[in-house]
Amino acid sequence: MHLFHYQNARLHCEATDLQTLAEKHGTPLYVYSKGTITSHFQRLDEALAPLNHLICYAVKANSNLAVLSTIAKLGGGFDIVSGGELFRVIKAGGDPAKCTFAGVGKTRAEIEYALQQGIYCFNAESEAELRYINLVAGELGKKAPVAVRVNPNVDAKTHAKITTGKSENKFGIDFDQILDVYDRVARECPNLVIKGLQMHIGSQLTNVDPFVEAVRKVVPLVEQIKAEHRIEFFSIGGGIGINYRQSLDSGPATWWEENPEAHPLTLKTYAEAIVPQLQPLGLRILCEPGRFMVGNAGVLLTQVLYEKRGSAKTFKIVDAGMNDLIRPTLYEGWHQIVPLKQPASAALEKVDVVGPICESGDFLAQNRDLPPVAGGDYLAVLSAGAYGFTMASNYNTRPMPAEILVEGSTARVVRGRQTLEDVLKGETP
Numbered sequence: 091m092h093l094f095h096y097q098n099a100r101l102h103c104e105a106t107d108l109q110t111l112a113e114k115h116g117t118p119l120y121v122y123s124k125g126t127i128t129s130h131f132q133r134l135d136e137a138l139a140p141l142n143h144l145i146c147y148a149v150k151a152n153s154n155l156a157v158l159s160t161i162a163k164l165g166g167g168f169d170i171v172s173g174g175e176l177f178r179v180i181k182a183g184g185d186p187a188k189c190t191f192a193g194v195g196k197t198r199a200e201i202e203y204a205l206q207q208g209i210y211c212f213n214a215e216s217e218a219e220l221r222y223i224n225l226v227a228g229e230l231g232k233k234a235p236v237a238v239r240v241n242p243n244v245d246a247k248t249h250a251k252i253t254t255g256k257s258e259n260k261f262g263i264d265f266d267q268i269l270d271v272y273d274r275v276a277r278e279c280p281n282l283v284i285k286g287l288q289m290h291i292g293s294q295l296t297n298v299d300p301f302v303e304a305v306r307k308v309v310p311l312v313e314q315i316k317a318e319h320r321i322e323f324f325s326i327g328g329g330i331g332i333n334y335r336q337s338l339d340s341g342p343a344t345w346w347e348e349n350p351e352a353h354p355l356t357l358k359t360y361a362e363a364i365v366p367q368l369q370p371l372g373l374r375i376l377c378e379p380g381r382f383m384v385g386n387a388g389v390l391l392t393q394v395l396y397e398k399r400g401s402a403k404t405f406k407i408v409d410a411g412m413n414d415l416i417r418p419t420l421y422e423g424w425h426q427i428v429p430l431k432q433p434a435s436a437a438l439e440k441v442d443v444v445g446p447i448c449e450s451g452d453f454l455a456q457n458r459d460l461p462p463v464a465g466g467d468y469l470a471v472l473s474a475g476a477y478g479f480t481m482a483s484n485y486n487t488r489p490m491p492a493e494i495l496v497e498g499s500t501a502r503v504v505r506g507r508q509t510l511e512d513v514l515k516g517e518t519p
């Protein structure tokens with residue numbers, strides 16, 4: 091679900107005309123729909139309503155303060171992977187007591203900061219980390235709430251770079267070792283309080299089966315840990331996939347439906363498959379969606395600079411590059427690209443949409459059927475709200491794009507475009 095649609099042949103985000111925004115604020119420009127984020131949160135919240143649950147939004151998907159503040163006001167918690175993300179959550183008005191701290195390499199400074207702020211739980215990924223948290227907590231005279239991330243060795247059937255629940259991935263502790271780890275920690279780490287168990291098998295899952303397989307495999311383990319260590323929560327992680335091939339529900343043109351075999355995982359299928367298995371546990375269930383919450387809530391606006399017709403290909407050279415949106419080249423991510431002004435004819439041409447960066451991997455789309463667009467025209471790269479701006483960089487000394495949050499007909503700049511002075515800050519010749 092998303093709130094992007096053509097109205098009078100111009101692409102709108104909610105009631106805001108995107109070309110007007112692009113002309114006013116320049117491109118590349120990220121635009122987010124607050125209504126879409128809100129609706130995603132509320133729909134997931136409803137789907138999990140039969141469970142005592144907490145949605146811990148995965149901050150790394152989109153960490154803009156305005157996005158975090160929106161989710162905090164809806165009552166959401168946060169899954170963080172660094173001290174920096176905790177700092178953001180607090181700045182945005184989020185509650186540390188609703189934060190879980192994931193990641194394989196937490197540093198002393200991060201552990202101390204999280205303990206001082208009173209986070210809900212550290213989700214630890216190795217026994218060495220548990221022992222280190224125990225040590226740091228002892229030095230601060232605190233008890234650290236901990237859970238262990240279990241690696242259930244389940245194939246999430248997603249892109250290799252976003253699969254996390256197989257034994258060969260660096261994440262979590264092997265399923266078979268978990269009980270021994272809990273026993274040792276309970277005996278030998280007096281400054282730890284065992285609070286739960288966590289898993290996260292991967293990202294952009296478009297089929298419910300891996301979730302079901304993982305839950306089925308891990309639930310008996312959770313029951314055993316609950317009996318022995320009186321834990322209070324089980325976190326099922328994030329990973330709910332989104333549909334990158336959405337209809338903009340207007341007009342006859344359906345040329346963006348390039349790949350109809352993509353079947354998104356619906357919330358209904360997800361909830362119906364896992365809620366009945368989780369309910370009998372009688373525990374608090376945590377869910378850590380990132381992409382689901384914000385992916386389809388954001389677009390990246392870009393302007394066509396030049397066209398180049400080569401012997402093998404036609405290139406549309408645009409002003410957004412892989413430094414602004416790295417998903418196409420890093421994950422082979424497919425993003426729908428549409429003109430802000432809806433084309434009058436259904437004519438299409440096969441083009442590569444490429445950025446200005448000096449890398450052959452700098453493309454937003456390859457061999458894509460697009461309506462004819464010329465220099466000066468604006469395009470929207472859809473479903474860019476997750477792992478878009480948060481993965482942007484200053485490569486090629488390009489300032490990071492501005493970010494805008496739309497609510498109805500109101501558009502607010504929630505991060506100004508970087509200046510070159512910003513980019514060079516801290517450097518000395």
Ligand SMILES: *Cc1c(COP(=O)(O)O)cnc(C)c1O
Pocket residue numbers: 148150151169171192193290292293294327328329330378379380381382
């Ligand atoms: C990245 C991450 C998530 C969110 O994944 P999505 O696919 O964006 O939902 C959740 N939990 C953990 C531990 C993560 O690392």
